[in-house]
Amino acid sequence: MANDGLIETVISKAKVWLTESYDEETRAQVQAMLDNDDKTELIEAFYKDLEFGTGGLRGIMGTGSNRMNIYTVGAATQGLSNYLKKEFEHLDEIKVVIGHDCRNNSRKFAEISADIFSANGIKVYLFEDLRPTPEISYTIRKFGCQSGIILTASHNPKEYNGYKAYWDDGAQMIAPHDKNTIAEVNKIRNASEIKFKGKKSLIEIIGKEVDEQYIQDLTTISLSQDAIKRHHDMKIVYTPIHGTGVHMVPAALRAYGFTNIINVPEQDVISGNFPTVISPNPEEPAALALAVAKAKETDAELVLATDPDGDRVGAAVKNESGEWVLLNGNQTALLFVYYLITRWKELGKITGKEYIVKTIVSTETIRSIAEKNGVEMYDVYTGFKWIADIMRKNEGKKTYIGGGEESYGFLCEDFVRDKDAVSSCTILAEMAAWAKDQGLSLYQLLLQIYVKYGYSKEEGISVVKKGKSGAEEIEAMMKHFRENPPTEIAGSKVTLLHDFASLKGYSFTDNETITLDMPTTSNVLQYFTEDRTKVSIRPSGTEPKIKFYCEVHLPIKGLEDIPEAEKEATEKINRIKESLGI
Numbered sequence: 348m349a350n351d352g353l354i355e356t357v358i359s360k361a362k363v364w365l366t367e368s369y370d371e372e373t374r375a376q377v378q379a380m381l382d383n384d385d386k387t388e389l390i391e392a393f394y395k396d397l398e399f400g401t402g403g404l405r406g407i408m409g410t411g412s413n414r415m416n417i418y419t420v421g422a423a424t425q426g427l428s429n430y431l432k433k434e435f436e437h438l439d440e441i442k443v444v445i446g447h448d449c450r451n452n453s454r455k456f457a458e459i460s461a462d463i464f465s466a467n468g469i470k471v472y473l474f475e476d477l478r479p480t481p482e483i484s485y486t487i488r489k490f491g492c493q494s495g496i497i498l499t500a501s502h503n504p505k506e507y508n509g510y511k512a513y514w515d516d517g518a519q520m521i522a523p524h525d526k527n528t529i530a531e532v533n534k535i536r537n538a539s540e541i542k543f544k545g546k547k548s549l550i551e552i553i554g555k556e557v558d559e560q561y562i563q564d565l566t567t568i569s570l571s572q573d574a575i576k577r578h579h580d581m582k583i584v585y586t587p588i589h590g591t592g593v594h595m596v597p598a599a600l601r602a603y604g605f606t607n608i609i610n611v612p613e614q615d616v617i618s619g620n621f622p623t624v625i626s627p628n629p630e631e632p633a634a635l636a637l638a639v640a641k642a643k644e645t646d647a648e649l650v651l652a653t654d655p656d657g658d659r660v661g662a663a664v665k666n667e668s669g670e671w672v673l674l675n676g677n678q679t680a681l682l683f684v685y686y687l688i689t690r691w692k693e694l695g696k697i698t699g700k701e702y703i704v705k706t707i708v709s710t711e712t713i714r715s716i717a718e719k720n721g722v723e724m725y726d727v728y729t730g731f732k733w734i735a736d737i738m739r740k741n742e743g744k745k746t747y748i749g750g751g752e753e754s755y756g757f758l759c760e761d762f763v764r765d766k767d768a769v770s771s772c773t774i775l776a777e778m779a780a781w782a783k784d785q786g787l788s789l790y791q792l793l794l795q796i797y798v799k800y801g802y803s804k805e806e807g808i809s810v811v812k813k814g815k816s817g818a819e820e821i822e823a824m825m826k827h828f829r830e831n832p833p834t835e836i837a838g839s840k841v842t843l844l845h846d847f848a849s850l851k852g853y854s855f856t857d858n859e860t861i862t863l864d865m866p867t868t869s870n871v872l873q874y875f876t877e878d879r880t881k882v883s884i885r886p887s888g889t890e891p892k893i894k895f896y897c898e899v900h901l902p903i904k905g906l907e908d909i910p911e912a913e914k915e916a917t918e919k920i921n922r923i924k925e926s927l928g929i
Contacts, residue, residue: 352387352426353388353390353394354390355707356394357386357389357390357392357393357394357407357847359377359409359660360393360412361377361380361381361389361392361393362381363537364377364411364412364418364544365377365378365905366537366538366539367421367748368538368539368622369418369538369541370535370557370848372772373410373416373418375774376410376685377410377411378416379607380392380410381384381546383912389410389411390410390815391814391815392411392413392414393411393413393748393926394413394815395412395413395815396412396413396419396533396625397412397414397415397419397423397783398529399456401612402909404420404423404509404512405500405501405507405508405509405890406417406507406509407504407506407507407717408421408452408508408652408858409712410450415452415508415510415720416505417456417459418538419544419735420456420460420498420735421459421460421463421531421538421541421653422509422541423512423536423541423556424459424460424464424496424541425463425467425530425531425532425535425540425541426528426529426530426531426533426534426535427438427494427496427512427528427532428463428464428467428469428533428542428787429467429531429534430527430528430904431443431469431493431494431738432467432468432469434493434524434527435726437494438598440470440492441468441469441470441472441493442469442471442472442490442491442492442493442914443464443471443472443493443814444471444473444474444483444486444487444490444491444492444495444496444513444636445457445460445461445464445471445472445473445474445483445495445498445852445892446474446477446478446480446483446486446495446496446497446498447474447477447478447497447498447499448477448480448497448499448500448590448591448592448655448656448657449477449589449617449618449655450498450500450505450506450507450508450619450620450622451501451505451508451619451653452498452619453499453508453619454498455496456498456508456510456609457473457474457498458473458799460496461473461500461545461550462543462544462545462550462803463541463542463543463545463549464549465545465546465547466542466543466544466545466546466547467542468546468547468548468549468920470551471549471550471551471725472486472490472492472551472553473550473551473553474552474553474554474557474895475552475553475554475692476554477590477591477617477768478558478591478595478657478658479591479653479656479657479658479767479768480499480501480511480645480656480766481563481593481658481758481765481766481767481768481770481789482499482557482558482592482595482657483496483497483765484494484513484517484518484764484765484767485517485518485557485561485564485762485763486544486553486557486561486862487513487515487517487559488516488517488603488762488763488764489557489783490514491549493514493515494512494513494514494515495512495513495517495583496510496511496513497513497654497656498510498512499511500570500655500699501654501655501656501659501806502626502628502629502630502654502655502659503625504625504626504627505619505620505621505627505889506634512528513526513552513764513765515741515914516763517734517735517763517765518735518736518738518739518764518765518889519730519731519732519734519735519765520868521731521732521733521866522737522866522867523552524889525665530692531914539863546850549550551891556843558594558595558598561595561769562595562598563602563697564680564760565599565602565770565773566602566603567670567768568759568760568774569603569689569773569783570686570687570691570694570781571777571778571780571784572604574777574780574781574783574784575603575604575776575780577780577783578780578783578784578850579604579606579780580606580607581603581605581608581648581649581776581780581783582609582642582645582647582648582649583600583605583608583647583648583649583650583651583776583779584606584609584610584611584639584641584642584649584650584651584715585597585600585610585611585638585650585651585652585772586610586611586614586615586635586637586638586650586651586652586653586657586808586892587614587652587655587657587800588621588623588624588627588629588634588652588653588679589614589616589617589618589619589621589622589623589624589627589654589655589657590653590654590655591615591653591655591656591657592653592657592768592772593617593834593919595599595657595769596653596657596768596769596772597610597649599770599772599773600678600772600910601848602773603773603776603777604658604804604894605609605776607641609645609647610640611637611638611641611675612708613637613663613727614637614638617714617745620879621655621731622817623637623745627655628654629652629653629654629659629660629661629755629805629889630661630675630676630754630755630897631662632673634661634738635650635652635661635663635673638650638651638663641662642663642671642842643671646666647846648664648779648783648788649662649663649664649775649776649789650663650664650671650777651775651776653768653769653772653927654755654768654810655792657685657766657768657769658731658756658765658768659754659756659766659768660679660755660756660757660768660771660772660773660775661673661674661755662674662679662789663887664779664789664790665788665790668796668896669727669789670852672790673818674753674789674793675753676751676753676754676755676756677709677710677712677753677759677803677805677898678711678793678794679751679755679771679775680705680710680713680752680753680757681710681712681713681716681793681796682746682758682775682778682792682796683757683771683775683778684703684705684713684716684717684749684751685796685800686774686781687703687748687774688703688716688717688720688722688775689747689758690719690781691748696744697720697721697722699833700746701722701723701727701745701746701747701748702722702723702724702737702741702745702746702747702748703717703722703723703724703725703747703748703749703750704724704725704726704727704734704737704738704747704749704750704751705724705725705726705727705750705751705752706726706727706728706729706730706733706734706740706751706752706753707726707727707728707729707845707847707871707873707883708729708752708753708871708883708885708894708896709751709753710753710803710805710898711803711881711898712796712801712803712898712900714726714801714893715800715801716796716800717855719800721814722734722748723745723759725810726867727735727865728847728871729752729754729764729858729869729871729885729888730888731752731758731765732765733753733866734750734751735764735765736866737750737763738750738761739763739803739919741854743880744841747761752766753805753807754807756768757768757771758770758771759771767799774776775789778792779912784873794906794909795906797903798903798905798906798909800902801889801902801903802830802901802908802909802912802913802916803898803899803900803901804899804901804917804920805896805897805898805899805917806896806897806899806920807894807895807896807897808894808895808924808929809822809890809892809893809894809895810889810891810892810894810895810929811890811891811892812891812892814891816838817891818891821875821886821891821892821893822886824893825870825872825884825893828884829848829872832844832872832874833874833926833927835872835876835883835926836876836880836923836926836927837876837880837919837922837923837925837926838922839853839876839877839878840872840876840877841855841856841876841877842854842855842856842874842875842877843856843869843874844872844873844874844875845863845865845872845874845875846871846873847865847868847869847870847871847873848868848869848870848871848873849868849874850862850863851863851866853886868878869885870885871883871885872886874883874886878899878900879899879900880897880898880900880919880923881896881897881898882893882895882896882897882898882927883896884896884927886892891892895924895927897920897923897924899916899920899923901915901916
């Protein structure tokens with residue numbers, strides 16, 4: 348399976364884990380891998396060290412340098428501690444917040460991290476129990492902390508866990524802080540260099556008082572309280588999919604004024620094994636199946652779901668035939684942007700300094716909404732840290748309305764700096780009440796947006812390639828597309844190419860090279876065609892996948908044109924897949 352050089356390298360790395368610095372159970376597991384004639388498990392566990400991607404540290408739980416365990420988490424925390432002490436040496440006290448989700452070992456990793464921070468003389472605010480990711484971001488800002496972490500693997504399968512690191516503005520780290528932290532982590536070659544013995548006097552347990560303030564602050568972004576009062580008893584089914592939203596989302600909906608929140612009892616069970624789903628991902632129809640069944644049973648009007656760490660929202664609504672359909676991430680983003688801009692205008696809050704943010708792989712219809720309403724729009728890389736980066740740069744100069752990405756993440760408020768499914772649930776419910784005032788369902792509101800701003804259909808395709816061989820396959824695929832760019836896609840001529848790895852583009856129409864204005868490089872390719880088709884290709888930063896994002900646009904004159912447009916768009920996306928060989 349692997350060459351002798353690789354095997355020698357992983358054996359050498361693994362033997363370090365046999366020293367007394369590692370616990371007895373870990374040493375036994377490493378020895379078993381070394382003794383096994385089949386070195387596959389050993390290679391997967393040690394062929395590399397876990398690194399920060401677009402979502403921080405994330406990997407399968409287990410023994411080894413390429414696995415999530417107390418030593419890889421410990422090295423990350425020790426490295427971050429070392430960097431914080433250098434960067435903030437002028438402060439009398441350095442403070443961090445620690446949170447965690449429902450996953451197996453998340454509490455254990457959180458407590459070990461608290462011990463390590465405190466052993467390094469850093470003040471720790473540790474949440475008493477699981478909390479949504481956005482509340483960690485909120486608390487960093489509220490308490491004036493220099494950093495924070497949350498132990499979570501978001502929507503990944505149950506075998507995974509992860510570690511997201513935040514900076515003093517409450518946003519996930521970007522350069523130089525992410526790279527500098529990684530450099531410090533990489534200096535730690537042995538568990539003996541990790542300070543595991545905590546200083547309890549520096550660890551403060553926090554909880555309900557922060558929850559109450561967070562929810563109170565979320566109520567300040569409400570834009571349609573009168574509509575909520577009229578429709579407060581609208582039936583809303585909500586599922587946390589076994590995760591952190593279980594208490595916070597219903598509490599936030601009630602704080603907004605909604606009184607008829609229907610739970611899905613089987614999925615209110617907090618569990619890192621996610622017993623009712625194969626994947627705890629609100630993008631997956633199966634993850635919302637129980638909630639939709641409950642909505643049918645109770646004749647509800649809206650289904651809301653959040654992923655295990657409470658930062659991504661999924662929604663289901665009734666179509667015009669009364670059938671339940673799932674909104675995708677682009678559709679919810681369209682609804683958010685349209686609603687926020689419309690209500691800001693109606694309330695006289697637009698002054699000319701407002702802006703929204705989207706990611707480069709999200710629908711271009713968002714751009715149409717912004718431009719036609721005179722609101723500035725920023726395009727950023729995938730990963731909410733880039734939306735937060737724009738917010739940081741515009742602080743005190745321009746006013747944030749909202750920002751989101753196709754992967755079911757949106758942020759409606761500026762006092763959090765990561766995607767927030769708690770506020771997203773409240774605003775989606777508020778939006779449904781506002782639409783109801785106009786005699787519309789959320790589904791009908793979406794159709795009205797298509798008529799006003801143009802019909803678009805988007806589809807994401809993920810090709811999974813696991814392990815070391817998978818990573819090599821993904822690299823080869825990107826190399827192929829980079830060296831052999833398509834000249835046409837689904838019968839439409841490619842007019843523009845963007846390569847964010849080189850920050851260069853090429854206009855085939857004008858026959859000229861373009862420089863792309865982005866803060867750093869990223870391994871993303873984008874193609875635009877004559878008929879406004881957009882195709883983006885990128886490896887995932889948090890999962891063993893290569894992702895293809897297809898977007899097509901079709902002209903429509905009215906609601907009656909939408910069914911045919913949808914059919915044509917589906918056929919076109921199938922032709923795009925054929926063009927790309929996926």
